[in-house]
Amino acid sequence: MTSPNSEDIPHQSTSTTTAADKPEITLYWLNDSRAQRIVWLLEELDLTYTIRVFRRTPSGLAPRELENVHPLGKSPVLTISFPSEPHRDTIVLAESGFIVQYLCDHFPPKNNGRRALVPEKWTKGREGEMGGETEGWMRYQYLLHYAEGSFALTLVIGVILAIFGSNKIPFFIRPITGFVANKVYKAFVVPTAEKHLAFLDGMLAASSPVGDEGERYLCGSFLTAVDILLSFNLATARDGVGKVMVPAGNGQPGNISLWDKYPRVAEYLERLQQEPGYLRAEESIRAAEETKDKKE
Template sequence: MADDQAKVKLYWLERSRAQNILWLLEELNIPYELETFRRVNRFAPPELKKVHPLGKSPVISVTPPGSAEPIVLAESGFITQYLCEHFGSETTMMPKRWKDGQEGKVGGETEQWLRWQYFLHYAEGSLMPMLYLGMVLGALKGPTVPFFLRPITSLVANQLIAKLVFPNAKKQLAFLEQQLETSGGDYLCGPDLTGADVLLSFALITAKDSFEAFGAWDEGGPRKLFPKFFAYIDRLDAHPGHKKSVEKIKQIDETLGTEFPA
């Protein structure tokens, strides 16, 4: 790596949302290093706390040119914004911020940039809590629960899913459907793939077949109710950049001795 380039390192935890950041780094065409970690009893290993006090992934470090002191960044939205702002000028990962002649003025931002900024916060602030709760409650009905307790945990889980997860899922999917209808293109911020789409990709692609199980949808199910939303997920899944990142992830998992989930 040239001395005048920032040095970027991604601290990779298997089966984590670091997958989003890897795809983003590839789209930004940034040379980067990887340091890989395996989970211990499904959790991140304590070694990650040496990188960031919370010991979570994704985490990156960025060492500016001529410096020996790295900047350590955590939280997916913050990482995405920082990388796009510093390395995304020749890509579509961050939309143009200012309308011509409105630079620095309140209300001078473009609609695409405002959408981009919003979805960087929406991903972790609104979408992921709903999906994570659904995942946790779904596990209460699975084989990890002893069979003699499963009828009770399943009853509790079904009640909570019906009252908390399902109404929220319908609201979130309807919202994203409407955002795609008004974006002016195939992606959430317009015609081009941005860092916000990449940030949402792992959660949506992973969850796309789980929405059906959240509750009793109207006839035809969620795919019929929200066609633009599911077409959007399929578009992310089929994107050449995503496919390339998946192949790289498979290679990483092989070096860790784990199997990439199908």
């Protein structure tokens, strides 16, 4: 595999399609953002792509240069251009859920041993019928929006509240802002995050197992794009609100970290982060950052 860099060395697909026939895909990647999972998706779809690396400012915000790509200046943003068809406009995609949906619609995995990433929509014999959708597809559609909706909102609020007790707040008012933020964090973020972890734990428990050890994905027995999407949310929860101590529950005495309270979810994330596509994506990002550092 050829690793991408931040400027002009793309990851090369193993597809036999000629370079002239392929669209040019560029991912505008920002550190500590949701763009990492889009790299993973591109790897799973076996697409040729280029990464352009952007880094947050000392204040933690995205650099203004990203506004040249999309007015909101956020990441991930992905562009698709067509060098062999200059009359076609470049497609600019923003928002992780939309990017995932668009790529999976237009670049479905080929029959080369790679996973489908999207469950079959229709139950055989019930095509086009309301209620004829498969359980896996219904889960997939729900989780596609859930990842960027209910779950992400809770995590973002947690991150914002944490700032009020950090050194980004003037020291003379920090005790007050930190006290108030901590109260809100414990009263809202922690119990809401626990609801989400319990919810996902239940979905994993009800999902179809795969392999000798009964590994499970959220929509059945194979990896889908929503597993890729939720990997970032879960890692954020683990490294943030997941460290808060809560009652162990289930008749167990004492307290336990919120993350350790749901070992099935913890095992699921650990397994996702050992997926070959995830590891390839990490290597691609590492190579892109190293190349950018050398040029600077």
